[in-house]
Amino acid sequence: MAGGRPGAGPAPSVAAVRLAVRRALTGLSADGPVLVACSGGADSLALAVATAFVTSRLGRSAGLVTVDHGLQAGSVERAAAVAEWAGRVGFDPVEAVPVTVAGRPGGPEAAARQARYQALTDAARRHRAAAVLLGHTRDDQAETVLLALARGAGPRGLAGMPARRDVAGVPLLRPLLDVTREQTRGACAALGLVPWQDPHNTDPSYARARVRADALPALVAALGAGVRDNLARTARLLAADTAALDDLAAAALATPPTAPGDPALDGSAPDGSASGGPVSDGSASGGPVSDGSASGGPVSDGSASGGSAPGGAGVRVGGGLSVAALAGLPGAVRGRVLHAWARELGAAPGALSHRHVDALDALVTAWRGQGPTALPGGRRVGRRDGRLLPVD
Structure with missing residues (x-):
């Protein structure tokens, strides 16, 4: 993996990467x-x-970490070769x-x-690193967006x-x-470097490899x-929108709890239930109700769901979330609030899906007396006194 390029200046591909x-x-x-996280590719x-x-x-120092996943014959030798080269240069x-x-x-x-990210962040903490650099390119981004689209991912996935x-x-x-x-390959060629060819990149048993070899080239041909640039640009645009919505959701959760006596807690709460009533358990499903109301759709009492929380207040109240305040949030913000709150309650991020968030949203926007919603990790959430509350 050694080599260099003689001449007065760097090749355009080298300059672009630098x-x-x-x-x-x-x-x-x-x-x-x-x-730098480096596989040798x-x-x-x-x-x-x-x-x-x-x-x-x-005036900075640079280190290198190569991760051996142990998934291929010769992986130990490959990792050792990358490390030897890195120390030598x-x-x-x-x-x-x-x-x-x-x-x-x-x-x-x-x-x-x-496993790789855990190894990289552990190494960064050991060496008090300022950041870890990852080598994902515009092509990788286009593939990621296409895979997210095929999975039916929301804006966060498409970002x-x-x-x-x-x-x-640790900043990644x-x-x-x-x-x-093409530019990274050109840079390696211009500098006389011989990259490692990862067989996983062409293994059709991996979805990304199929997208790289078949799906994306077919889209380019058609x-x-x-196409690649447009997919990557779509990711940038959605990332900006997602960040703005995330900030609004974080602000709604961070605002101090509503004071006692707020309309969100009285008997006029959108569920129409009397203050002090029990959490309803009339439905065992915990999923979206059968009227087909969409997550983020109209609140069942006819009030609009596009405004801000009442009086600019936050959504937290009395150990739970105010139904009235949640109903006043735009659906995109409300969904993020419910997702973040579910994680606070102990739902594992990897197991928490849009179905769980939709079921929580139905307790706000499509209330028909359904019972508590089950979350990953064994927690349940019900509705009482105009609030969403954890149920023991």
Whole structure:
């Protein structure tokens, strides 16, 4: 994996990768090295050499972590070769980290990703790293959006991979989301680097490999070469919208609880139930009611569901959430509030689905006396006194 390119200046592909890394690192205030996650493939190899170049000019140190998932013959030797190369060209610290994928939740791709991110964040904390850099490109982003669309994902899924995401307090940066896979391969070729070819990338048993080999090329053939760029741009636009909606939901949950005596707690609450009545358990299903009301649709008493919470108040009240305040939120914000609250109650993020959130939403917008809604982890939520409350 050694080599160089003689000449007066870098190849355009090399310059593009370096510029992307410089933009990602400019303004990164935390001390400590930046760590590159490198498999030895073209994307992460191009990222690594660009990071070494840029950090040397920014006065930062750069380290490298390669993760051995143990899923292929020769994986130990490959990880050792990447680590040996990294140490030889000046990365410090350098680690080859073995992980165990078997037994983790989700499919093989999700399990490997979870194991890899845990290894990377653990390494970052060991070395007090300022950030970990990941080599996902614009092509990876387009594939992610297409996969999310096929799964019926909402805006968060279609927003794709963020340029920055903090995991366990560690910033994960993706500098190359505006760089193409062709450019990373071109950068490696220009610098005389020989990338490792991951057989998983062409294994049809993996959904992403099928999208890469068949689905996305078919779309390009049918709709033109701009498909990849358009999918990636869609992700950027939706990411901005999603961030704004998330902020509104966080503000609704962060606002101090409504004071006693607020209309949200009196007998005129939208459920029409008398204050002090028991949580209804007349329905065992806990799912959306049979009238087919959509999540975020009209509130059953006819009040509009597009305004703000009453008096600008938050949604928390009396150990639960105010039905009146929730009903006054736009559906997109209300769904996020309910999702975040369910997680507070102990619902595992990986098991919490749109069906659970829809069932909670039905307690607000389509109240017909249905009983408590079951959440992953064994918690249940019911409606009483104009509130959504955990049920023992």
